[in-house]
Amino acid sequence: MTVPRRPSIVAPRIVTLLAILAMLLVPAVLPQAAAQPGDESGSAPFVVISIDSVDPNVVTTASNPTVTVTGTVSNVGDRTVRDVVARLEHAPAVSSAAALRTSLTGGTAQFSAVGGFVTLTDQLDRGQRTPFRFSYPLRSDTDPSLRVTEPGVYPLLVNVNGTPDYGAPARLDDARFLLPVLGVPREDDADGAPTVGALGLDGVIPPDTRRPVATTMLWPLADRPRLAPGVPGGTAPVRLMDDELATSLAPGGRLDTLLGAAEFATSEPVDPEGEVSRALCLAVDPDLLVTVNAMTGGYVVADASDGLGAASHPGTGQTAAIGWLDRLRALAARMCVVATPYAQADLDALQRVNDPGLSHFTTVAAADLVDQLLGVQSVRGATLVGDGPLTRRVVDLLGAQGNTVAIAAADATADDGPDLAVRRVSPQVVAAPTDPTVGAALAAAGRAPVAPNYLDDSLAVPLRDGSHTARRQDALGAMLWRTLDPENEPRSQILMPPLKWNLDPDDAQAILTTLATTIRAGLATAAPLPAVIAGAAAAPPPADPDAVAAVAPQTRFDDGVVNTIAGQVGRLWGLTAALTTNEQTGLTGLQYTAPLREDMLRALSQAERPAVRNELAEQRLAVVGRTVADLFGAVTIVNPGGSYTLATERSPLPLALRNDLAVPIRVRLVVDAPPGMSVTDIGEQELPPGYLPIHIPVEVHFSQRVAVDVALRTPDGLTLGEPVRLSVHSNAYGKVLFFITLAAAAVLITLTARRLWHRFRGQPDPADLDRPESSDRPEPRDRPESSDPEPAPVEPPR
Template sequence: MISSRRTPGTSRRAHRAVTAARIIGVIALLATVLLPAALPQAAAGEPGAMPFLVVRVDSVSPDVVTTASGAAVTVTATVSNVGDRPVRDIVARLEQAPAVTSSAQLRTDLGGDTSQYSPVAPFITVTPELERGQEARFTLSYPLRSPTDPALGFTAPGVYPLLVNINGTPDYGAPARLDDARFLLPVAGLPPPAQAVDAVPGSGMDGVLAPDTSRPVQLTMIWPLADRPRLAPGVPGGSSPVRLMNDDLAGSLSPGGRLDTLLAAAEFATSPEVDPGGEVTRAMCLAVDPDLLVTVNAMTAGYVVSNSPDGLGTDSHPGTGQAAATGWLDRLRALAKRMCVAATPYAQADLDALSRVGDPGLSAFATQGATDLADQILGVTTTRGATLVGDGPLTDRVVDLLSAQGTGPGQTVAIAAADCTAQDSAGESPTADLTPRRVSPRVVTVPFDPTVGAALAGLGNDPGVPSYLDSSLDVPVHHDSAVARRQDAQGSMLWRGLHPETDPRSQILMPPMNWDLQPDDAQAVLTTLATTIHSGLAVPRPLPEVIADAAELAGQPKPPSATDATAQGRFDDAVIGQISDQVGRLWGLTAAMTTNEQTGLTGIAYTAPLREDMLRALSQALSPQARNGVAEQHLAVVGNTIDDLFHGVTIVNPGGSYTLATEHSPLPLALRNDLAVPIRVRLQVDAPPGMTVTDMGEQELPPGFLPLRVPIEVHFTQRVAVDVSLRTPDGLPLGEPVRLSVHSNAYGKVLFFITLCAAAVLVVLTGRRLWHRFRGEPDRADLDRPSPRRL
C-alpha cells in the first residue's frame, strides 16, 4: 500500500518546481512582447543602416526616348533579400521627379532626399514573402503620355530622374521603405501617344514633340586609351627584354579585354560604314598615354614578367602578350591615321605634384616630351597645344608649370574640371560654368562639366568618383546597377543639348583616363554621342578647333580658383622630396655620360627609364588611397638603382702596396665602368706633402676596365697613404674612394747634393792621381805603401 502522505522535503521541492515553471512562463511572455521591440526594426521612411532588401535595375527600354521610340517606358528590376530575416508583403512602384534644370541636379537627384519624387502609379505586389538570400524579378511599364491610365506624363524633352521604390515588412518590424534605385531617363523627343491626349504646344499634327535644335552644342569627346604603369621600376635603358610587374596588360590587349574594348568601340563608331559623314569622327579625339605606348611597343619584341606578387622582384618568367600587343598597336596606328590623337601627360602624372618637385627637365618631358614620344611610336603627328589635367584640379602651380612650357600666348590649353557644388551662395542648384578663360599669359583653360565627368566615371566594371568632384555632389555609385549608371551617363551627356537656354553652347566630354567599360557601356556612350549629333542637338567640334579658338581668347588673366590640390589623392611631401633628390642626382650623372659607339645607346636613353619611373610614381591611374604607398615602394627601388649606377664606376682596389723606384715613377691605377655607356670622369688624388700629382683632366671611361698611369713626383723616402677617388666633371662622387699604400725609394734633394759632392770629390782625386802619374811623380797618397817587388 502506497501512502499519499507527502513529506515536508517533498512538498518544498514541488513548490520550487511550480515557482520555476511560473517564472519561465513569465519570461516567455515578456520575450514574446518585448523581443520585436528589442530587435532592429525597419522604420517607415528612408532605408535604415541595416539593409533588408536591395533593388537593382536590370533594364530600361528605351534607354533614350526619341520621337521614334515606343509610347511606353518599361523598367525591369530585381529585389534581393540581403538581410538576416524574411521580409513579407514586398511591393514596388515607379516614381519620377521634374526634369533636371541644372547640371548639379544630375548628381543631387540621384542621392539624398526623395521629396522631389512623386508616384507614377500605385504600388504593385512583387512577392508575398522573400526568404533570406532569395530574389524576385518584376517589371514596371507605363506610357509616356496618357489621358486616362497612369503615365509618366512627360510634356517636353529633358532629362528626368526616375526612382524604383521598394517597401516591405521585415520580421519583427513594421512596413517600411527598404530600398530604392534611381536613374536618369533622357527624353530627346516624344513619340506620338498611344491614345489621344491634349495637344502639347510645339508638337506636330501627329503628337510628335521634337527637341529644340536652334542652339546646338559644339561637342568634343575625349576617348581615353590609357592604363596604370606596368613596367617594373629601377631598370635602366638598354636592358632586354623589358620586365613587367604583372601580365595583366596582356589580357587587357587581348580580344574582350579592357583596352581592346575601348579601341574596338572607337574603330566601329568612326568607321566609314557607321559614320559615313564623319561627324562622330570629327567630334572624337583619342587621348593616349605615352607610357602605355612605350610598354606595348616593348611587349612586341618579347618581355618577361616579375615572379614576385608586388612586381618589384628581379626573378621573372616569359610574358604571354607579345602577339596581342603587336595586333593592338597595329590597329591603333591605323586608327590614328584617320582621326585626332592627343597625348596625355606621361604616365598620367599629377601635374600639381610634378610642379612641387620643381624639376624643369622632368616637367618638360612629362608634357612636351611625351607628345614627341607618341608621335614616334604611332607614326603620326599628334595634336599639340592641349594638356589633359586629368583627375586633379587646375591649381596655380599647374598653371605655372604649363606657363613655363614653350613661348607665346595661348601656347597651352588646359582641359580641366570646372568648379561646381550642390548649392551656390544663394542656395540654388548651379550649372557648371564651361566658359573658357585665360589663367595666365600662356595658358587658357577650357573646362568640362565635373558632373558629366563623374557620370562617365561611374560606368563599367570599376565605378568611381573623380577627385575633382566636390563632395556635395557625391552619390553612392556602387549601390547602383550597371544599367542605372549607364542611364545616368547617357542622361548627363544629353542634358546640355536639351537645354538650349544654357550657356556656353560648347562642351567637352571627359571620361576618366583608365575607363573600364563593358562593350554595352561603350556602345551606349558612342550611340548617345551619335544621337546627339544626328538629332541636331549638337555639332562636332574637333579638338584642334578648340585649341585654336582658345589661343585667340583675349582678356586679363584670372588665376584659377583652386590654390592647392584636394586632400584626396594628394601626394605626400615625403614622396615629393624623394623624387626631387633622386632626379637631381640622376641628371648630374646623365650629364657625364656619353654615347656607346658599339650599341648606339646614349646617356639620356640609358637613364630615361628611371626618370619615367619617377613620373609613374606620380601617376593618377591608381586609386587616391593607394597612391602614396605605391609611390614610396617604387621610389625605393629606383633609389637603389641610382645608387648602383653611382657605385658602378669605381677604382679597382689593388689590395697591396705600390713601390716607387724613383721620384718620377708613375702611379699605376685601374678604373672600372659597369655601366652600359661611357662616362666622363675626373681623378682626384689626395697626396701628402712632398708628393706632386699631375692633373690628368677629364677621362672618358668606356664600359669595362681602363688602366691609367698617373704622373707623380715624390720628394721623400717613406711609406705613405694616398687617397684616390672618382668624380663626374661637375663634382658628383662616383664609387668608393680607395686608399693606396705607396712606398717611395727616392731620397730627394739632400741625397742628390750628397751624391753630387761625392762625385766631385771622386773626380778631383782621380784627376790628381792621373796628373802625378803623367809627370812621373809619386802621389803623396802612395808614400806609405811598400814598393812593389822587382822580379
C-alpha cells in the first residue's frame, strides 16, 4: 500500500522568513540615497564636494564681470554613483549677521538655480574624483547669470545629484560659500565688449561709502603651552614638551606665516599710507615670547609622548627661534602690540581660583614681559577675553585690577543678532563687543578650522575639511558684510580671530588684502587700538550688569582643577615670600618660582581643545604639585642619626641645616623642648644654598636622656622638610651640683690656707702629725748609694 506524501510546509516557511529578514536588514545595510547634506540621521555620505577656487574671491568694480567656480566631487561612499550632475545656485544678499552663518547650513529654499544641471560623469566609482567648473556673469540681460545688481555678500551653492547603486536618483551633497561684492563691475555684451548704460560708465555700480566703518583688526601670535611643567627658574637648558614649535617658527610654519603676512601687508611698498598698519595690532601671547626666548639659548625636548618625562634630547629650533624673534622685534617697533592674557588663560576659571597675585600677573604684569622681550611699549588698557564669553566672574576679576576695556564676543543667536554697542558693565570695566559670527568665520579659515566656544549652537556650521577655499570665502564675506550696508549699526567693528590661528599663506594674504581693500575703497577707516580704548573708556555710567553672561559655558574647567590650582599657588606664594636673591647668580626668589605659577596658568589655557582641557590640566598640575612638594622638602635639618651629650647645663645644641634650592631662604627653627630645658630663640636665619652649621643656645636643669623635636619653618609659619627628633643626654645637676661645688671649693680653700699659714710660721701642719716615723718606713729596694748624708728626722712637736 502506497502512503500518499503530504505536501511539505517547511520550505515555504523558510522562504517567507528569509524574505521578512531581508526586508528588515536591507534598509539598515543600505544607506538612504535621499539623505540630504547636513542630515543628522547618521547616514553616511556618498559624495563630498570640495571648492577649489573662486575667481574673483572678492568682486570689485575693477574685477572681471564673470565669476568662475571650480572644484571636485569625490566618491567617499561604499558603492558606485551613476549619472553625477551638478549646478550652481545663488541666494539674495545676506541681510543680517546671523545669516552669515545660517545661509551656510540648513534648508535650501532661499537658493535658486543659476543655470541648468551639467553632467560631470556617467559613473563615479568608490574613491574616484571628478572635477567641475562653472563660469557665469555677475549680471546679464539673458540667462544664465548670478543676477547681482548691487554690492553685498551673496551666498552661493554647488548642488550635486546622482544615483547610487541600489538607490534612486537623489541630491547627494551641496557646498556653500559666500561671495563678497564690493562693487559691481561693467556688464559685457554677448561679444564680450563692455556696455554703457544708465548706471554709469561701463555700467559700474560702486559701493556706498558715505558711512565708512571704523575697523580694528587684531593679528594673533600665540601658541599652545610648550614648556614642560614643574621646572623651576634658573634651570638650564629649558625643556619643551615637544618640538612642534620649531616647525611653526621655521619658514613655511604657522607662526612664520602669520608674522610674514603682517610684515608684508604693513611694509612701505605695500602700505605706503600706513592705513593697514594703523588698523592692525599684533596680539602677542607672553607665554609664547617666554618660550621662544628660552629656545634662543638652546633647549631640550622631552622624550615621553606626553611631554612630562625627565628624559630629553636636544631641540632643533634654536636658529628658527632666533630669526623669528628678531623679525618680530623689528615689526613690533613700527606698529601696535597688545598682550593677551598669559598663556591665553581662561579668565572665568582664574576668577574661581581667587588668587589676587595670579590674577594680576595674568592680566596686567604679563604685558611687562612683552615690553621686556620685544623692547617696545605695548598698548595698555585692553583685555582680550579670547575664546570664552564675557561673564560676570570675568568682569569682577578685571575690575579688581583697575580700569580696562574688555574685548570679547557678544551674545547672539540665529533669532537674535549681536548687540555691538560699547557699554560699561562695571565701574572699572567697559565691554567692547566683537561680532561672534565674524569671529567664527575667521576661526574656520585655514587648514585646521575650529569653532569658538562663545558661538551659540544655532549659529554653528559644519566644518568641512574638504572645502578650504569655501571657508576662506566665508571669512572674507563676514569681514566685509558690515561695511557694505550703510544702515548697519554701529559703524565700527573689531575683527578678533582665534588667538591660536592656523592660516595658510594664501589665507593670510587674502584676509589682509581684503582689509586693505576695504580701507582704500572708502568702505572702512583705520581705527588704531589705542583710539578704540580711549573711546570705549569714555563710556558714561551707569554700569549695565545685564550686558554680560551670568556663567561660562559647559566647556569650563572642572572645580577639581580650579581647587588644585588654588591650593598649590597659595603654598607657592608662601615659599616665595621666604626666598631671597642668590648673589652669585642674580636669581631672585620670585624668578625661581615664577615658572611654576606660569604652569598653573598654562593649565587653564584656552589654546587646548575643550574636549581635553581638563585632562591636560590635571596632568600638568600633578607634575607641578610634586615639584612644589619637592621645593618644600629641599630645605631640611640634617639628622645626626645618633645622640648629643651636653657637657654642662649651658652647652649649645649643634645642628646642620641643608638648602638644596638655587636661592637662599629665610627660616626659623622651632624647638619642642621638654620641661627643664629652655631654648633661646636665635631668630630668623638666612640659609644659603648648601649647608649651614648653627648652634642653639640651651639651658638644662636636669641630668638624663631626653628627646628634642626640631622643625624648620618659613617666617610665615610654613613647614619646611621633615621635623627631626634628637636624642640629648645632659650631665648637668642643676642647683644641687652648684651648692656641692661651692662647698667643696670652700673646704679646699680653707685647708690650703691653713697649710700655708703654718709653713709661713715654720711650723708643721697638724695634718701631718699622723704620718709614720722614718724608722717605721719601709726601706726602698735597690736604692742607689749616695755620699750625701740622710737628713735628720724632724721631731714632732709635743
